[in-house]
Amino acid sequence: MAARHHDRTDSIRSRSESKELTRRALVRAALKLLSRNSFDSISLREVTREAGISPTAFYRHFDDMEELGLVLVEESFGSLRQMLRDSRADPAMSGDAINRSVEAVVAHVHRHADHMRFIARERYGGVKQLRRAIRRELDLFAEELAIDLSIFPLIDAWSPDDRRMLSDLLTETMVAMAAELVEARPDEEAAIASRGRRQLTLVTLGITLWGRHDRADEP
């Protein structure tokens, strides 16, 4: 099923090219297995079997399953960041920020369901190293969002801490939406997206009143 060592298809490829090829095969195999199980329950042998490679060849690419996991984190957030970059740059995307964002998330889940599933699954999963890596990436994400939010009239006057509080809430909401979308049936997608939009709208409404309210928490 998967590409074996010396298909005539890679007979012309250079060594480093075909190495990269089987490396990608390992990553793809891992992501496929991760759609059914969690990371610390899939074995090195399973991954190599799925990739069509002998177990020991694994070590030509990674020291460790954990190292593979970290690569998966990198790759998953790579595609996420790419999505964001596109979403920001594309002026054809009509509508306000909320609709743009929700549509971007939906589209991203369609394209890279396995990446988002991996993030959701391992975010609080059983492998400390992976949790840490994912949290770091998510922190970066929220940090970046907080900066972006500064361009909005009301928010720019907020304290950095409050801005971060807001961007954390927005990030959390969108990650939750993505996590639900990943496991949802196609006919449920519209409802989930709609709910996400309304939740973001609700928060947005709150923004306009922030600052005029009774600040119990920051005296």
Added chain:
Amino acid sequence: MAARHHDRTDSIRSRSESKELTRRALVRAALKLLSRNSFDSISLREVTREAGISPTAFYRHFDDMEELGLVLVEESFGSLRQMLRDSRADPAMSGDAINRSVEAVVAHVHRHADHMRFIARERYGGVKQLRRAIRRELDLFAEELAIDLSIFPLIDAWSPDDRRMLSDLLTETMVAMAAELVEARPDEEAAIASRGRRQLTLVTLGITLWGRHDRADEP
């Protein structure tokens, strides 16, 4: 470490009592192991070893590891509901609903960190049956919250769907807070709680404006 078969300490207990005792030991053992690994990576033998029992004795209590998992879900949400019941009933708890809720979550995480960790970890974890069970419980939770929210002046006029949208947002926010608290160092707790309070406050502010706004999503 764990209770073995015939300690003189249970020589007076009835059969069903001591059976329940080792059953609890199995549950406790599983929860302990789950603080390091995810459910589908811990083995039946590990659990029995931790519980101080022979592997085959496991089957006197559960057909399957999966069945143990479902019991863990039940138990975890049991303690959560108990917390809620207490929180609702206790009039000594001063302050508004937000502060009461956040304090309740913090206290609950202190008392039952393993339960909350289990919920967070397996909510999107690798075992389908467990994901389903947790989602069902979380749905019930949000459903109940939606009903409770009806007593508030503004919200009672909302559509059921919007109420549910709100209760989902609140639930998600509190679960996320709990999940962070579980893994946080003690000195980070205050900041997480503060952020949670402010996030809930922000949403609350939005509530007052909902209905007057441009309803793009519900035409």
Added chain:
DNA sequence: CCCGACGGTGCACACGTGTCAACCGATCTT
């Protein structure tokens, strides 16, 4: 052109796993 590096293979080992079968002694039932 040739030889070293490299990506791959197979085999073997020690070990952990889930579960079956037989058994054992204390507790419940009659």
Added chain:
DNA sequence: AAGATCGGTTGACACGTGTGCACCGTCGGG
């Protein structure tokens, strides 16, 4: 008091695991 039941034991089995080792063919640089 006798016997069934039940929670527990040990031992064994077949199998999957991670990884060390020796080997091999081909690509690539001197």
